Amino acid sequence: MTEEIQVHLPAIEKHVEHLRQGFSYWPTLENGMPPALGDYRWPAELILSTWYQAGTGEPPVNELEYRSGDSGGGFDKLDFKFLPEGDQLPPDAEVDLAIPLNSSGFGREIEIAVPWYGGGMSFGSVSEQVMLARSMAAKEWGTFTCTGEGGYPDSLVEFKDHIITQIATGMFGVREETIQHAPIVEFKYAQGAKPGLGGHLLGDKTTVTVAKMRESVPWVSLFSPFPFHSVYSVEDHRKHVDWVKTINPEALVSVKVSTPTDVDMVAVGSFYAGAHIVHLDGSYGGTGAAPEIAKKNIAMPIEFAIPKVHKYLQSENIRDEITVMASGGVRTAYDIAKAIALGADGVVLGTAELIAIGCTRCSNCERGRGCPFGLTTTDPELSLLIDPQWGAKRISNLNASYAKQLRDILRRLGLKSIRDLRGRTDLLVYLNT
Amino acid sequence: MATTNSYQRYHIDTIPTPDFVPWPNKFDVKVNRPQLAKLLISEIIHLKGDMKAVTSRPCMYGTFSGPIGGFAPRPEHCVGCLRCTVQHPKMVTITRNADRERLGDSYFTSAYVDAVSYEADTGSIPVKGAGYRGKFGGEGWDGMWTDMSEIVRPTRDGIHGREFISTVVDIGEKPSYLIFNDNGEITSAKPRILSIPVPFIYDAPPASAASSTLNEILARAASETQTLAVMPIDGDEWSVVSDQLPVQSIVPLIKLGDESTIEHLGFTPSMVEIDISDDPNSNFQNLISSIQSQFPDTIIAVRLPYDDPDNLLKLYEIGVRVFHLFADFHGRGQDGRFVLDLIREAHLTFVEAGTRDEVTLIGSGGIIAAEHVPKAIITGLDLIALDTPLLVALQAQFEGDCANRKTSQFAMPKNLPLDWGIQRLKNLTATWRDQLLEILGAMGLREVRRLRGEIGRAMFQVDLEREAFAEIEGYLVEAGD
Incomplete structure (x- = not known):
């Protein structure tokens, strides 16, 4: 946080106070729902219920919907076939939510206490305050967050055991020490919101500090081209893995890919190239700016990609040797459980965390100074709207609510471990309403 | 024979060309004026006359930046971020403008009208943050996705301009x-x-x-x-x-x-x-x-x-x-x-x-x-x-x-x-x-x-x-x- 800041702190404090009051007040529904809030994927109720959970650590007790959206397909068309009450596990039954991230049988064993970690959001696309909040929450919950492709601010180093270093095509901010810090290194080959299009940080957001971190020129747009121009085959990818292993032999390697027709083959290729984790990023998620045409129209939604990959890895007899993480439109605890029932080991969260700390999904992330709530901005004044401690508490509370709901789902399905839910499509029901 | 000088890359000059006829605003903004007056008085007292803090507004886009601020909001500036209504639930109400949503017809819906208008206005590809907002799929075009290739991509045009994709x-x-x-x-x-x-x-x-x-x-x-x-x-x-x-x-x-x-x-x-x-x-x-x-x-x-x-x-x-x-x-x-x-x-x-x-x-x-x-x-x-x-x-x-x-x-x-x-x-x-x-x-x-x-x-x-x-x-x- 070295940017020269000329802000009027009493004004910031005033707005922070009002905002926090608003995040608590709206989910009470005393004033109804904000009429212009929400969309099909994240209806107003889902946003407000996420604010509620971020404030309390519990699912809402009023009528607010907190399980699914209104998109008319995918996760919103699925539900669980819960056991009759008498066959369910007792309320005090111990239910394990931990999943291993290295199933290869070789190298460092890493387990996360909950079946999710935070997705990559770069410094520049979000503020350092947001990165810190996510890192603190990851540490508290024994899981991870990811740097995205924008460098590794010094303030994050104390959380390095819970931070995944991302390497993407622009190599922004990638240094030997940031790879050495990392328990997990993620190669981002593609991202769901803009599959095949690369990344783009607009010039307005490339402040002096951001440019320094990315070793680039201030106020100039930065592109992460697509694809890695050094990778045209699985063998080339193996070369990347070897390179990381040379710098940090202990690191696990994750491969983040989008969801093309042959996503199953991509997953198998990633496995044979030495990846411990294949991270499937479906087309309906993403927090960063992306061309509208890409979000809806390129590559398949994650709900279709997960079973495709899961079944193919099973048919190749390697399913138990690689971890499959899924992202791109995972909004609720129920979505997490559905993704796992479809065949993922765990999920990667992004938008849900940002909503927990105030995002209204207004989609103005790239307009002018950036996010008016201080999230996806590098504006020195706006980013002060987020206090990292407050943000970490909100995300932790959301995690607590998710964990509680997941335990409840598993208990009602008669399962003692989240690992037992993987691929259990027999526990799902397709809603014909 | 063609020379290097004869090659001309196809290009369309785009120039921002705003709407000729004012179309309805996307959002309506309503402010409860007595509430606003009360808020201002309370803030003047609470902030001890720090007028810079008192007059600092939640809107970054100028909706409340007219001569008398929130007493006469300017909805044409509203982008629907909802920060004002989050901060002041009982004082500010933002609604989608029904007149705007009536543009187009049952097929060429207002969302498509907005997209085409933006494209014709700016000459730029619509780019937004925060992911996809629409229905999961649907009939016709909405039930169809295009494929992508994960790694094989020697071509890249438009953004980087190094290589060429033909649309001839x-x-x-x-x-x-x-x-x-x-x-x-x-x-x-x-x-x-x-x-x-x-x-x-x-x-x-x-x-x-x-x-x-x-x-x-x-x-x-x-x-x-x-x-x-x-x-x-x-x-x-x-x-x-x-x-x-x-x-x-x-x-x-x-x-x-x-x-x-x-x-x-x-x-x-x-x-x-x-x-x-x-x-x-x-x-x-x-x-x-x-x-x-x-x-x-x-x-x-x-x-x-x-x-x-x-x-x-x-x-x-x-x-x-x-x-x-x-x-x-x-x-x-x-x-x-x-x-x-x-x-x-x-x-x-x-x-x-x-x-x-x-x-x-x-x-x-x-x-x-x-x-x-x-x-x-x-x-x-x-x-x-x-x-x-x-x-x-x-x-x-x-x-x-x-x-x-x-x-x-x-x-x-x-x-x-x-x-x-x-x-x-x-x-x-x-x-x-x-x-x-x-x-x-x-x-x-x-x-x-x-x-x-x-x-x-x-x-x-x-x-x-x-x-x-x-x-x-x-x-x-x-x-x-």
């Missing part, structure tokens, strides 16, 4: 072989063929929108983007401006019975379109011969509704090689099927006859967004004739539901400025081409011609859902498999 398409006859004599000279008829740098032309406007000004806008925009504009040449709209138009871009549209108009054309068109939609089975070979004798190098296209496959093959047999097939403005054919199925049927008709590479299929109707272009080409078209998006770019208002091509009523803005209209269409053309490049780039394709009919480059909801959910209880009930 060919219109005309494409015989499968040529005949040479012993001297190596071509003895078969030379194919009439024309290449344009974008896979879209501008279709003739419906009667309710037609005007000489609109004709001139279409013709000049087509000329500046190096494409074509189809237009009738038998009315006042034509005669007023015919001697001022860039004729090389005009495709005269001739109806059966209006053959004489071609004799008085006054220029040699690169393409002529014969509208046989009133009588698809009519004998118009004489007309073709007449046009061909007058303009031997002119390409002749036949315009007709998406029709039964047998009729297309009959037309092929009598020598038609360029087909302009149209659905209604909502993308429905005469039998009610959606245009996606109709395109596929037409394409496969020629594939199965072994003649697909010899014909050009131009399609219009129901293609109203940039993403529909690659999807229509994947389904089987060579190129698109843009219709209602051009009108929306020029801020036409839909009067009721506008599906029928003959009876739909579009109200064009009065006194359309020529330069404004031309630039709006250039901006739209540029952004649709740029978005096509994004799709092609994601697939790793170097040229749009290779996309035609490549159904393997698409994924359909019905197939993906069956593959993913077939084992799930309840699925088969709805799918009816």
Whole structure:
């Protein structure tokens, strides 16, 4: 946080106070729902219920919907076939939510206490305050967050055991020490919101500090081209893995890919190239700016990609040797459980965390100074709207609510471990309403 | 021989061209003034007269930055971020403006109107944060996704500009072989063929929108983007401006019975379109011969509704090689099927006859967004004739539901400025081409011609859902498999 800041702190404090009051007040529904809030994927109720959970650590007790959206397909068309009450596990039954991230049988064993970690959001696309909040929450919950492709601010180093270093095509901010810090290194080959299009940080957001971190020129747009121009085959990818292993032999390697027709083959290729984790990023998620045409129209939604990959890895007899993480439109605890029932080991969260700390999904992330709530901005004044401690508490509370709901789902399905839910499509029901 | 200096990369100059007619604001902003007054008084006391803090407003976009701040909000600045209403739930209410949401019609919904307006205004690809906001899938175009390649991508255009993706398409006859004599000279008829740098032309406007000004806008925009504009040449709209138009871009549209108009054309068109939609089975070979004798190098296209496959093959047999097939403005054919199925049927008709590479299929109707272009080409078209998006770019208002091509009523803005209209269409053309490049780039394709009919480059909801959910209880009930 070295940017020269000329802000009027009493004004910031005033707005922070009002905002926090608003995040608590709206989910009470005393004033109804904000009429212009929400969309099909994240209806107003889902946003407000996420604010509620971020404030309390519990699912809402009023009528607010907190399980699914209104998109008319995918996760919103699925539900669980819960056991009759008498066959369910007792309320005090111990239910394990931990999943291993290295199933290869070789190298460092890493387990996360909950079946999710935070997705990559770069410094520049979000503020350092947001990165810190996510890192603190990851540490508290024994899981991870990811740097995205924008460098590794010094303030994050104390959380390095819970931070995944991302390497993407622009190599922004990638240094030997940031790879050495990392328990997990993620190669981002593609991202769901803009599959095949690369990344783009607009010039307005490339402040002096951001440019320094990315070793680039201030106020100039930065592109992460697509694809890695050094990778045209699985063998080339193996070369990347070897390179990381040379710098940090202990690191696990994750491969983040989008969801093309042959996503199953991509997953198998990633496995044979030495990846411990294949991270499937479906087309309906993403927090960063992306061309509208890409979000809806390129590559398949994650709900279709997960079973495709899961079944193919099973048919190749390697399913138990690689971890499959899924992202791109995972909004609720129920979505997490559905993704796992479809065949993922765990999920990667992004938008849900940002909503927990105030995002209204207004989609103005790239307009002018950036996010008016201080999230996806590098504006020195706006980013002060987020206090990292407050943000970490909100995300932790959301995690607590998710964990509680997941335990409840598993208990009602008669399962003692989240690992037992993987691929259990027999526990799902397709809603014909 | 071409030299390095002769190479010119295709480019459309885009210039911001804001709306000519003010359209309704996207959001309405209501402020409870007594509440605001109370808040101000309380803040003056609480903040000890720190007026900089007191007058600091939650809106970054200027909604409350008028002379008397929130007492007279300026909704035209509101972007719907909702920060004001989050901070002050009982004082500020933001609603979506119903007048804005009424723009367009039941097919060309206000969301599509917003997208086309933005594209025509800015010349930029719509880019937003925070992920996808719409329905999961749906019928027609919404149940279709395009593929991408995870690593194979030597091509990249638009953003980086290092490499080249071609959006050139060919219109005309494409015989499968040529005949040479012993001297190596071509003895078969030379194919009439024309290449344009974008896979879209501008279709003739419906009667309710037609005007000489609109004709001139279409013709000049087509000329500046190096494409074509189809237009009738038998009315006042034509005669007023015919001697001022860039004729090389005009495709005269001739109806059966209006053959004489071609004799008085006054220029040699690169393409002529014969509208046989009133009588698809009519004998118009004489007309073709007449046009061909007058303009031997002119390409002749036949315009007709998406029709039964047998009729297309009959037309092929009598020598038609360029087909302009149209659905209604909502993308429905005469039998009610959606245009996606109709395109596929037409394409496969020629594939199965072994003649697909010899014909050009131009399609219009129901293609109203940039993403529909690659999807229509994947389904089987060579190129698109843009219709209602051009009108929306020029801020036409839909009067009721506008599906029928003959009876739909579009109200064009009065006194359309020529330069404004031309630039709006250039901006739209540029952004649709740029978005096509994004799709092609994601697939790793170097040229749009290779996309035609490549159904393997698409994924359909019905197939993906069956593959993913077939084992799930309840699925088969709805799918009816």
